[in-house]
Amino acid sequence: MPFTSNKGLPYPSPNAFLDVQDTYNLAAAVDLQAKSYLTQIAAAMQPTSYILRTTANGPTGSGSGDYLAGTTTAEWDPTAGRQGALGWSQPPSEGLSYYLVGADLFFTVTAGTPAVGNNLLGKLNVTSTDPLAGTTSVTSYYRSSFETNNGGESIQVLAIVKIYRGAIQPVVNFTNSGGSATYAVATGSRAWGMRLGTVPS
Amino acid sequence: MTGLTPWERIRYPQAGEVISATAEQATATDMDVVLESAVPLYQQAVGRTVGIFSAGSPSITKATLTTVSFTSGTAPFWVVGSPTRITPTIPGIYLIQASVGLNYTSTSNMFRIMIARNGGTAAPDVQIQTTPQWDTNATIIVANMVSMWKFATGDFYELKVFWNGTPAGPQTLDTPRVSLIPLMYT
Numbered sequence: 001m002p003f004t005s006n007k008g009l010p011y012p013s014p015n016a017f018l019d020v021q022d023t024y025n026l027a028a029a030v031d032l033q034a035k036s037y038l039t040q041i042a043a044a045m046q047p048t049s050y051i052l053r054t055t056a057n058g059p060t061g062s063g064s065g066d067y068l069a070g071t072t073t074a075e076w077d078p079t080a081g082r083q084g085a086l087g088w089s090q091p092p093s094e095g096l097s098y099y100l101v102g103a104d105l106f107f108t109v110t111a112g113t114p115a116v117g118n119n120l121l122g123k124l125n126v127t128s129t130d131p132l133a134g135t136t137s138v139t140s141y142y143r144s145s146f147e148t149n150n151g152g153e154s155i156q157v158l159a160i161v162k163i164y165r166g167a168i169q170p171v172v173n174f175t176n177s178g179g180s181a182t183y184a185v186a187t188g189s190r191a192w193g194m195r196l197g198t199v200p201s
Numbered sequence: 202m203t204g205l206t207p208w209e210r211i212r213y214p215q216a217g218e219v220i221s222a223t224a225e226q227a228t229a230t231d232m233d234v235v236l237e238s239a240v241p242l243y244q245q246a247v248g249r250t251v252g253i254f255s256a257g258s259p260s261i262t263k264a265t266l267t268t269v270s271f272t273s274g275t276a277p278f279w280v281v282g283s284p285t286r287i288t289p290t291i292p293g294i295y296l297i298q299a300s301v302g303l304n305y306t307s308t309s310n311m312f313r314i315m316i317a318r319n320g321g322t323a324a325p326d327v328q329i330q331t332t333p334q335w336d337t338n339a340t341i342i343v344a345n346m347v348s349m350w351k352f353a354t355g356d357f358y359e360l361k362v363f364w365n366g367t368p369a370g371p372q373t374l375d376t377p378r379v380s381l382i383p384l385m386y387t
Contacts, residue, residue, distance in 0.1 A: 020214040020224075024204065027213040027228050031206035034235045038209075041242045046385055049294060051351055053325055076294060076351040102347055104328040146333040148311035150264075150365050154329035156346045188324020192349035194294070194384055 001025070007033055048091060049194040051076040052083050057108050058172075058185035066123070069105075069170045069185045076192075087125075087169035088191060096131055096164040101193035103170040107153040108186035115179035118147035122155030123171040124191075128163040140171075147177075152186065162199055209235045245386055252278040252381035254287060254360075256374065261303070261362055263370035266315075266322060269301075269360045269377055278381055286357040287379065293386040295352050299330075302343040302375030303364050310334045310366030312342040316379075317359050318350065327361075334366075341375055351387070 001010050001022075010025040012018055051074070058070035068086045077083055079091050090097070105122045124141045141159035157170075170191040174183045204213040211231040214224040252275035261267050270284040278287050289295055303312045311333045318326040330346035342364075350358070360379050364372060 018220055020216060020218055020220050023220065023225065023228055024213045024215075027204075027206050027211040027232070030232050030235065031209045031211050034239075035208035038235075038239055038242070041239060041246065045242060045245055049385070051294070051349055102349060104346075104348060106324065106329070145331060148331065148333045148365070150311055150313070150331070150363070154313070154331045156328070156330045156348075158347055186324070188327075190328060190349075194349070 047195040048079055050088050051192040054187050054189045056187050066171045066173050067184050090166040096199040098196040099161050099193050101168050102158045104190040105155050106186035106189045107183045110182050110184050112181035113179050114147045114181040116147055116149050117177040119175040120145045120153055121173040122157045124157050125169040125171050126161045127167040129165040131164050249383045254279055254379045256377040258373040260371040260373050264365045266361055266363045285359045288357040289352045291386050292354055294384045295350050296382040298347045299379045300345045301377040302341045304341055304373050304375050312344050313363040314344040315361040316348045317361050
């Protein structure tokens with residue numbers, strides 16, 4: 001039985017009598033090829049992605065330090081259940097992957113009076129595991145701003161990261177230039193991300 | 202004709218049947234349907250339309266949250282009759298990027314840009330970038346932001362801006378640009 005040159009689809013030899021088996025063989029081969037392509041295309045069109053939004057202010061503190069986001073709800077998380085109280089974790093079945101990640105962080109003043117010029121940092125803590133050594137490390141990505149006393153501050157942080165068994169945590173950090181205000185991640189802040197692809201080995 | 206392939210349900214004649222033109226036509230028709238089903242996916246993969254929207258140099262009153270009217274934009278997301286609105290057409294996940302400058306000639310300013318959903322002015326319908334400015338020699342503050350949204354049919358997005366500081370104003374915007382990038386369709 002000959003086969004087509006590109007996809008190996010079977011067809012009856014020119015000197016053979018046509019048989020129902022020939023039609024079956026062709027249909028089965030097309031079926032397998034089509035399933036393979038459609039599955040891959042659908043997966044490529046729906047990469048792992050998430051949009052989480054905080055529904056309560058995060059933990060607060062005094063002085064400088066890291067204050068994580070509060071309780072989150074998933075506006076979009078088709079991988080189901082990968083959001084936690086303080087961020088998002090990568091599906092464990094994924095290999096080493098590139099992600100575009102971002103956060104839209106609102107600051108809330110939880111105590112004291114904010115002083116103009118207070119140093120504010122928006123931050124993404126990105127945890128990843130070395131696939132070979134098994135060691136875990138945290139890399140942080142920042143954007144800075146200042147208190148302006150105009151009804152609440154906000155900072156966006158963006159990064160393209162490489163993660164394996166990773167986790168993404170949105171964080172705020174602050175330093176008072178005067179006064180004694182304390183800040184936290186405000187309700188309504190978002191963390192989001194999308195898998196860009198597999199890291200070539 | 203009762204045989205069906207396991208995945209895409211292509212009909213085929215079974216052993217013992219007399220092969221016929223009708224049976225061959227059914228098999229070919231099913232193969233055709235399977236191939237055709239890949240076309241929308243293919244079109245989404247290669248044919249996504251990115252929208253770009255711009256405005257001139259509108260004057261913005263001090264300490265007043267202002268919705269920007271775009272003067273040009275990519276169809277079908279923007280129409281002249283609704284100049285403030287960016288409206289995706291296919292439910293999905295979208296990135297919306299904004300880059301906007303504010304012209305000013307004094308110090309102690311701040312400039313805030315906001316992508317707002319459905320006319321909202323507060324969370325959860327906004328994503329915001331606030332940019333303070335302390336340099337007395339600068340003549341412009343530029344704010345830049347990227348936001349990610351889950352768009353549902355009927356939603357629309359707008360660019361809102363806010364500034365405050367020592368000059369009385371109003372101050373003009375400099376090169377407001379917004380882009381809409383579909384990431385995936387849901």
